[in-house]
Amino acid sequence: MTIVIFVLLLWYGGLFFQSFFLHRYAAHQVFTMSKTMERITFVLTWIFQGSSYLSAYGYGIMHRMHHAYTDTKEDPHSPSYDANLFAMMWKTKTIYQDINKQRIDVDQRFTKNVPQWKKFDVFAGSRFSRLLWVALYILFFAFFATAWWQWLLLPVTFFMAPIHGVIINWFGHIYGYVNYTMKNTSKNLFRFDFLMMGEGYHNNHHKHASRANFGVKWYEIDITYLIIRVLDAVGFIRLKPIKVRN
Incomplete structure (x- = not known):
């Protein structure tokens, strides 16, 4: 039971920060936060x-490219x-x-205001850091x-972020339903997105990026x-007012 809870913690914890920080903040900047x-x-x-x-920098730029070139050779x-x-992948x-x-x-349009912490990214994305986490995961399982x-x-646990990416970027362009007909293959994976914490509403997101x-x-x-609404209410972040297109 401990192992299942641990994997679920990594699944939803990693997914939240990918969605909250890398996706909605770094790529789309739907809210602001202090340095x-x-x-x-x-x-x-x-x-x-x-x-x-x-990296927020690499993810943010690449995701902006995905929206600009969706379902083309440049995607x-x-x-x-x-x-x-x-x-x-x-x-x-x-x-x-x-x-x-x-x-x-x-292109500069993809790099504008994307957050970057070069020194930290060099460490966090290093082979040493990745192997350290792998060793800690193995030890946890051993105990x-x-x-x-x-x-x-x-x-x-080793490939959590790529697995999250595959679910949205592969399956989210093949299976599911659409609320908006567009010139791309984006789909909503679930009526209630219990698995991907809202990322599964991919068709909606492509319509209102x-x-x-x-x-x-x-x-x-x-x-x-x-969760973003709660963080906004307590002052950790500030949501930007956005007008939604019909």
Whole structure:
């Protein structure tokens, strides 16, 4: 039971900071926060994503490119142009690393105001940091695993962020329903997104990219947005007023 709780904590903790910090803040800037709060969130993202830590700079730029080039050859991740999900994720990894290491030229519209903490990212994204988290996960399983099948969950802890990415960027462009007909393949994966904390409302998000709440219908409850509202109410962040297009 301890192992299951641990994996769920990493799943939803890592997912929250990917959605809250990397996606809605770094890429879309639907709210603001102080520099101190930003640095704290960098560290919390590293703690919860662990061995699969993603840079806000690399993620933010790549996600903006995804919106600009959705389902075209320039899209960093699209089922329409990649043979399978493994090929798509390998392409995504390559582009992400090229952005972070500045090996490719990036249009300035994708880099504007994207948060960056270079020194921390060098450490958090280093091989040392990733292997350290891997070793800690293995030790945790060695101490608390009580059945052989629990060890099957260990690889999930290693690749948590890529798994989250595959669910949205591959399956979220193939399966599900649409509220808005657009010139892309984005879908809403669930009527109530219990698994991805609101990220599964992908079709809604592609229609209203700068909207903090990814849910549109009454039953589309965006759990991450609810937490954002609480953080806004207590003054940790400040939501931006956004006019939603019809």
